Amino acid sequence: MSIGVWGYLGEYEQERDDLLDAVDTVFRSGQLVLGASVEGFEAEFAGYHNVDACVSVDNGTNAIVLALRALGIEAGDEVITVSNTAAPTVIAIDAVGARPVFVDVDPDTYLMDVDQVEAAITPRSRAILPVHLYGQSVRMEPLLAIARRHDLAVLEDCAQAHGARHHGRIVGSFGDAAAFSFYPTKVLGAYGDGGAVLTGSRSTAARLRRLRYYGMEDRYYVVQTPGHNCRLDAVQAEILRRKLIRLDSYIKRRREIADRYREGLAGTGLVLPAVADGNEHVYYLYVVRHPDRERIMASASAAGIHLNVSYRWPVHTMSGFAHLEYGPGSLPVTERLADEIFSLPMYPSLTEIAQERVIDALVRAL
Template identity: 70%
Template sequence: MTIRVWGYTDEYETERQEILGAVDRVFRSGMLVLGRSVADFEREFAQYCGVEHGVGVDNGTNAIVLGLRALGVGPGDEVVTVSNTAAPTIVAIDAVGATPVFVDVDPLTCLMDTDALSSAITERTRCILPVHLYGQCVAMDPVLELAERHGLAVLEDVAQAHGATHQGRTAGSMGDAAAFSFYPTKVLGAYGDGGITITRNQETAAELRRLRYYGMVDRYYVESTPGHNSRLDEVHAEILRGKLTRLDRYIADRRAIAARYEEGLADTGIGLPVLAPGNDHVYYVYVVRHPERDRIIAEMSRIGVELNISYPWPVHTMRGFAHLGYEKGSLPVTEALADQIFSLPMYPSLRREDQDKVIDSLRTILSNG
């Protein structure tokens, strides 16, 4: 039986009665769209993150799109971010008509190299979009200082870091706004797509609410710039409300799994995750590195262990973004990482015996290399 890099079925069996109860409560409520479940979840999730406002949307990509639009980013603007991220980060920037400008990443943490930020700022820069990757935060003080100096907005991409902290501050609470995904694999995942954009600013929140509902303030009347149909649905919101009460437990389970990997693989030659200073990691994915990555993945697959690569193609190397003009070698650290990184199975319900097989198999493959 294959050991998956991610799975939800064991977790579902444990939580099944509560999940079905959540569905039943929504169906019996008489309100299927933008009802009490969404409103309650928005408030509870924002409070968990330490901010005042949350606006539930249909997916994490639109959480970024609407976040950018609410912060005034649009055609002709530049957004400074990284290429070592999932493509939706950059798709969202393109969707508002802005241009992504990439900086390289730190070779140890794989996070935005904040020392490179100042050289990427131009007169067209409107926003910095740090990606809290793999489960830990970008060092935000340099980002915030540079943004204040140049009058820029900061939108955090927290799709992979629900509950992570940096110097005691929760991911998503440090910038002007923050975008989250609730895709099923996430640290806090729904049973389908979902997302939220959070902010401390009441005006930004009001703009987000308008934009996610066609641009309407009152029903049937578009007030100014048209928005989208980007609403989080009631069923997912109610399921997420229950899962939010267990988020800290999910994170503790992930950290325990990470600790076992660290102990079991410490002397194998695999490059293990590096915790950045001031961070608490939530291990959305457990990303390691090795120069023989492709051989390792192939051999593990043959014995029934599924691994993944997050991500095999830096965004600036994709044909769909060739128009941005980045040549091979322009982001050397990002490109080098893409040839070596891979992810081990990581999810709260990963069985101890399955993790032991992953560790033992890796040790055998590497010792025979």
């Protein structure tokens, strides 16, 4: 039997009764759009992060788009971020008409190199968008200090780091706003798509609620700025409420899997994940490095082990972003990582027997 880099069927069998009850709860509620399930999830997700407000939306990309708009980012503004990320981070910046400005990443953690941020600031800079990649936090204290000195907004991309902490503080509670994705693969994943924005600002939350609902406050009356139709589906909201209760147990299980990888792959020549000082990693992905990646992945595939590369093409190298004029060599660490990184199977229902097969296949390949 083959082993995928991600799977949900084992989790579904364990949680099936609760998940089907969630669907039945919404169908019997009499309200299929917004309603009690959405309001309940928003309150509970905000409470989990000790943040004043959560505004749920239909996916993680629109969470970033609406958050940028709510923070006042407009066409011609610049947003500082990284190229070592999923393309939707940058697509969202482009969607509001702003220009992404890239800084390179730390060679050990693969996260934004905060020491490069200040040099990237120009008179058109309006925001910094740190990506808490693979399950751990960017160094937020110095980043926030830079933002304060230059009067820049900070929007955290938390799509891959639900529940991660930095010096004891949970990600999503640092910036002016924080965007989350609930795509099924995420640490807190829906059974479909979904997203949310956290903020401590009442005015930002109010703008977000208008923007996700056409720009309306009262029904059919657009206030100030036209918005979008970006509401979280009520069924997904109710499922996320049930799963939020189990989020800490999902994280505990991911850390156990990471510990077994660390032990089983020690001494193989793979560069294993480094955890930055003060970080509590949640291992959305277990990303390793090796210069002979393609041979290793092919060997594992022949043994029925499917690995993945996140991400094979840095955003600045994609033809769709050629207009940004970042040539080869402009982000050397990011580009080198793209040639060497790959992800191992990582999900809570991954069994110890399956994980041993993964480890054995990699040991043989190396």
